[in-house]
Structure formats: C-alpha cells, structure tokens
Amino acid sequence: MNDPHDLHINVLGTSFSITAGEAPEYLEEVLAQYQIAVANTQGISGMKDPLKVAILTGFLLCDEINKLKLQIEEDHTNAEAERAGEERELHHITQSLITRLERVLDA
Numbered sequence: 001m002n003d004p005h006d007l008h009i010n011v012l013g014t015s016f017s018i019t020a021g022e023a024p025e026y027l028e029e030v031l032a033q034y035q036i037a038v039a040n041t042q043g044i045s046g047m048k049d050p051l052k053v054a055i056l057t058g059f060l061l062c063d064e065i066n067k068l069k070l071q072i073e074e075d076h077t078n079a080e081a082e083r084a085g086e087e088r089e090l091h092h093i094t095q096s097l098i099t100r101l102e103r104v105l106d107a
Helices: 023-045 050-106
Strands: 007-009 014-020
Touching: 007 023, 023 050
Parallel strands: none
Antiparallel strands: 007 014
C-alpha cells in the first residue's frame, strides 16, 4: 500500500475527508468520476433527495461493474474457444504432415 493521502469529498451537500493509500491523482480521478455519475443520476432520474441520488448512483455503478465483468468473462470464453479451435487446426495440420512424411518414407 502506498503512503496515505487525504481526499476532501464534497458531494450532494455533504463534505468530509478520507485517507487512502492511493496516489492523490488517482483519488481525484475517482472522485471526479463519481461526481459525474451523481450528476448523470440526477439528470436521468430528476431526483433531488441526496440520499436517494447517492443510493441510485451506487446501484447504477454496481450495474456497470457487473456488466463489465460479464463482458470480460465473455471475452475470455471467446478467446479460449478461439485458441481451442486454433489448437485443433494445428493438430490436424501436424497429423497431415506426419501422414505425408510417412508415405514419402515408405515409398
């Protein structure tokens, strides 16, 4: 873990500081992303209640994380299937070459 850094958070009318072991630039980036997510939630939902906006924003971010996980798993599965297909093709080519060599050597 990196040296702890403080981050001042001011979102939805609430202000506080946290200490985390990440680089300040990273913390600021995460905070900026969250602030954008909160603004998007407010714009989409029309909600004004800070607690409801925070809860819905958290829910939507979890939804996005799960969709990304599913996409990564799908990509991984597709890559494995592609590799398996390539391995079968290489095996077939190798067997074909061995058969040809055996014919030449037997002739």
